[in-house]
Amino acid sequence: MEFIKGITFAPFAAQGSFANEKAKQSLKSLQERTGANFIILVPNGLQDTAQSEVIDFKSKANVSDEELREMIRFAKSLGLKVALKPTANCKNGTWRAHINFFDKDVHCEPKWHNWFKSYTDFQVHYARIAQEEGCEMMIAGCEMVMSERRADEWRKLIDDIKQVYHGLVSYNTDKYQEDNVTWWDAVDVISSSGYYPLEDWEKELDRIEKVVEHFQKPFFFAEAGCMSTAHSSEVPNDWGKTGEVALEEQAAWYEAMFKACSKRSWVSGFAMWDWPWKQYDLKEAAKDKGYALYGKPAEQVIKKYYSR
Template identity: 55%
Template structure:
């Protein structure tokens, strides 16, 4: 499998907050360009969601609002390419009732009159293949086939079949974004080209978690990067970076401390081949306004300078 040039992924995730129509505005174009300039990235992950009604629903509504329209996806890919960025396309299923997608789950054996894994994977395959075709047609450099689908990870046969189907229509490298702490639970890493995970690890626990992940990477002999990694700019967030519901006062220092700790730990591990950090909004706010918010965005915050400095250092090696 040919890999795109530039092995280190100095990347950022863009557009996750976008709903249908949000990616096709002048504001979205300015946001993508500003991200590339401010962070000196060489990769971008274009991430968007589609909804199923409940964790046990077997239909994914990816062809209607709020999911961004196909032409918006194509437009964003083309703009990113015009900015000389490598592009990873990342369609993600979410649950309309607010349940985290990690809890999408069904009985391990088929039971009459109950929703089934086979029904869900059929519609999920349609969903993933739809965007795999767009990724192929638009020349994406990487395709992500799933994100933090913890309860599905054990369905090895279904994932292997899905990967085989994706390879029929998308001819670039593919990855799966497992959730934090789940790197060793996925048993089908050999079927993808990159191992990737969500790096929401406490500021004081990077070394022990990297030790654990390294064993998985060595066992499968695959390149690794963090498909997500980030921290809210809120007091205490650096110790629970995965907790988006954390309340408290905004703190750029907490967010910056997380990034500094992560970069320092990962820099000593050459097998960590980069990041698609979380995240940058399609609806870009004024820098002064953004700086006072406690969300994951880094625009207008201290962490942006830390990210830019680290990326420049890595890319100039």
Template identity: 50%
Template sequence: MTWGWTGVRGTWATERAAESMQLMADHGVNWTALAYSALQDTAQSTEVRFRDEPTVTDDEIVWGIREAKALGLKVCLKPVVNVADGTWRAHIGFFDQDVPGEPTWGEWFASYREFILHAARIAEAERCEMLCIGCEMVRADAREAEWRALIADVRTVYTGLVTYNCDKYQEDRLTWWDAVDVITSSGYYPVDAWDQQLDRIQGVVESSGKPFFFMEAGCPSREGSPARPNDWALPGGPSGAEQLRYYEAMFAACDERPWMRGFMLWDWPARLYSPAEAAANTDYCPYGKPAGEFLRDAYRARTGHGR
């Protein structure tokens, strides 16, 4: 389960955050992605301001790792870049060929490298089992040389598993999967499309020889969301039944694929709503909803602890 997004300063390392993580662990979870974002101003800015507010501090990140490990969870540290003006990070991009006076991929990757290496050093010091070096960077995915160089640099300071979280439908488009240890993607596929998409992903897994899991997957508890699980702003009333229907279909389809290693489900907030508020909540978190009970039973049935 992903925990703590978007990593807003002041929301981690609190009693409320500790209670949230404990309740997440109680659902049979045995891995967590501690996900936090740093901002750049626009999709064409070249500075990732990871030391500034609202990004969580290093102390908060260390707290999150240690809290998770104290609960027996394995940790994937997941630093992510976001755009302050609301543009989706998939659209971060620059000219293919450098032009004098225009921002460049080289300038952006230099700043992004600093951000990721900083996280890698924390992950190494705190013995995180995995580090995710990027998330849904669709326009940047084609910059193979830069990603390979970044991964090589990460490996000089971090000795755990390295992964990259590509966006949905991009699994068979990346050309540098051999550089990471684990292939992961955002599996927000329509409820009736799982078999078709898993067939496609299976080809990637077989040709690469790499382990695979969904670094993100899930569905809002909202009417209509199973058909568009990636649309967090889709209009619709609250529906725990719809979220449960999606979870059941997703788990059933993935259970048929022996190469599928599991999910880092989306998501569990540091500031968790109360049980009384669950029925009216339309977000991704399954806490207090039918999908939460299903998740607990499913994870515990598979391993005795979680998936």
């Protein structure tokens, strides 16, 4: 597998976002400013709560199929490779990792098999688009931690995807979960979310390396990032972290990640989180405390490593 120099572009964009000319301008800026050769697009599926059985991916909270197809084609016209990563979220704000049901069916209670039917419809819908538009990878969701123990259902899902999509298939597990997934043999590429504390990269890479050696599959970080908020490098996965703006700390986190991963030949790339479809004014970059990279020192770190 070719090394992935990626960025996640406009995750969970709402209907109409990709039809805005600013989205194309932002994507061009992403390529020019970071040197990325690969983007991940993240269609948004919504269920009411973590115990709901139905995923809605045709709401106004998600880009339309037509918008998505046009953005894929535009990305490819720029020479970018594209992965689709349809991701389920909960409307009530519960993190998707907590989507969960009883392991044994109980009358009048929501059930795994109903949820997996809806989740499969969601994934296969975008797998067809990925196939028709020539996407280089299909990633079957993200950070569905509590569901990952349901190995049979995941194997069936991956097989269903491969019936309609003939490129590389991956799944993006969450940080610290790489060695808990038992069905990596079913995918072509192992991927995870690399939100590890700055000081912990070597330790966590040692652990992940054992998984890669066992399954003999390519590996990349389908997400990786750190906010530009003070002390975020200690808890880069904490979206709610508050504090002063810390642009250099964000950049230092990226330096540490790249330095550690560059020693591991089995790390086959990254897709940084994230780059919005609508950019803030460049003069506002110094005030932004989020994961965004545009105009920050971290952007320059990525460009340096992606240009190698």
